[in-house]
Amino acid sequence: MVLRDFIHLAATSLAARRLRSVLTSLGIGVGIAAVVLLTSIGEGVHRYVLSEFTQFGTTLVGINPGRTTTHGTSMGVFGSERPLSIEDAEALKQLSFVEAVVPFVQGNAEVEAGNRRRRTTIYGAGPQMPRALRMRVNSGEFLPHDDPTAPRALAVLGSKLRQELFAYRNPLGQRITIAGNRYRIIGVMEPKGQVLGFDLDDTVYIPAARALELFNRETLFEIDVMYRANASVERVVEGIKRTLLARHGREDFTITTQEQMLDVLGSILNVLTFAVAAIGGISLLVGAIGIVTIMTIAVNERTGEIGLMRALGARQAQIMGLFLGEATVLAAIGGLAGLAMGLGVASLLRLALPELPVHTPWIYVVLAEVLAVVLGIISGILPARRAARLDPVEALRDE
């Protein structure tokens, strides 16, 4: 039997029972569609979260007061006997690989401009913040390089807060009152949107030392260090650790690198995507059982045909190949149909729910099709073996 005959035989026997073939393929197709769609959503969410994190740059190291406890975050943020101070932040600037250092304090207060008031988030930050976090100033300028321990009372508004307080008037040079203290506005930031639950537009940025005073705190929430792209992370962490150890006498701070965070997040999201895909894969399993069932029936029905072929000299391997081929073609067609369905629904989702990130990498598409074919082969093995082992004499008598 040449290959062409082989394909011809398989194709005609599938075409002869068109409805049956279509339904069998459909079973696999639904499974593949579910897997493709679910992994697309998983991958989309994965990318979305990573881009949320990396939009601040990847060469960042965060330092928090207090040692890490078992649940990841340090309680030192709320209060610590060994605070992280503005002087600490200044000391870190001396390190050779450091590009920018931003001290952070965060709080909540009422901001008043003229007769408009709004309760909003106050960020105490350093002058290098736009550079370190890749944020842009829309008009005016960001906080100037004042004496870090006694800065002037200047403020920069987030775009949404500017809209709320000043509507269409020019806020630059205006005075606002933050919890009773007067500040002069020197800049407005470009819109940044929500980042992981924090609305960065509904905020006002003031110098960190002023924020510490305002909230009557001793310790900063965090110091963000941006390092040069060519410096190795280990060296950076080592350097920061040495500086702070020299200042504090012991390790009472926590250093988190952006890379660590991305690694942890990435692996969590991968596991989630895999789990969801596996749940979708249950349908695939059922589809495979469908192929087994239909092929078993086919072998039963075509006992006479098989007997004839064997009598005419077809070897066992050829019979087996024929049935395996049929099962594989069924699964492959089902896989293609499933891919089309999955991708179709994915693009529909993208249209209907633009905020739900959906992304289908090509490798998934290829993998899904390979999976379908492999499933076809596996589920074809049992029926095909039965067909191949039929005794030609018995099989012919069956007719």
Next chain:
Amino acid sequence: MMRLHSGDVTLFAWHALQGYPARTLLMLIAMAIGVAAVVVLTSLGEGARRYVSAEFASLGTNLLIVIPGRSETAGINPSTMMGETPRELTLDDARSLTRSFSVRRMAPITVGSANVMAQGRQREVVILGSSHELLAIRHWRMAQGQFLPGTDLDLATPVCVIGAKVRNEIFAARRAVGEWLRIGDRRFRVIGVMGSQGRSIGVDVHDTVIVPVASAQQLFNQSSLFRILVEAKSRSAIRPAKQFVTDTLRERHQGEEDVTVITQDGVLATFDRILQALTIAVGGIAAISLGVAGILIMNVMLVAVSQRTAEIGLLKALGANRRQILALFLSEALLLSMLGAVLGLVVGQLGSLAIRYAFPLLPAYAPAWAVSLSILVAVATGVLFSLLPARRAAGLDPVLALSRR
């Protein structure tokens, strides 16, 4: 006119299924996988929901949580959770919250981390500043000694209560109660050790040292509170208590509403909704496989109809009408999908039993709605997908059907 009793129909269907054991078994497995998947996955989701509910319930009962700071844009967001405010929550604020009929107890809370040291061993732990009432609010139990004394909130008594882990790490096998413990730059007398069941969301009580709130404020050089926990008298008193807390604090803060009051029920309901939605989604995804099993049943029934054409012809020739043939095939599908569903239910329940056995913390019980819905969907798809083959069989012309062979 031929008469068929429903018992005869079922028996007939049963024999038809028995005639082809291999394919019947495969279809049963297909159906069972779908039902079992739905049962197991929803039981996982339900387990997670119950676990979270229990965790929240262990926080206390009829609880209100007062958080300093309020944001106008979104009710509660991460920034309110850790934010600082210019006008802090003070001990006086906390004390004023007890003056209502709807409030039973109140405990102020400050949190921070500090180094604790005793007899040469040291450890960085979470320091919780609170009052006598906290024990009752959180339903905690003491393992040894007693909890913080019920003295005035302003009194910075140098005593502390330690968690079991702190005790083990620092005092090891020696007696802890009555010993001195250095926290930061101050000394505290250990007066009690917390019991074992003090585990709840966010704070691991095992690894915590609890001191009087005024002492914690001195330690961290703060005059503000991190939270105030208020316990309402009863479930129905939660609303008035919330109103009272909001009003009182507004009055005390010169008419400015700068605190967020969340109720335990509110938070619980939110989590409940999220986890419920997740359970439904996961169960729904698993239920796709029921659809696939339905397609399989349809396929096999179509094959069966074409294989049994002669049989159908004979039945029709003997006087069976359309409806009877239809009923024959439909009951075959019904029997098949019901058996499959029951099989799947058994496997699924065994699966969730195994989960409960492997993770005793997770009460993984399949919710009743999921069980009944999955069986219903299984049976419905079985019947629905066999409608086409059954109709094809019923529509066969008896003469042609008989002459086929």
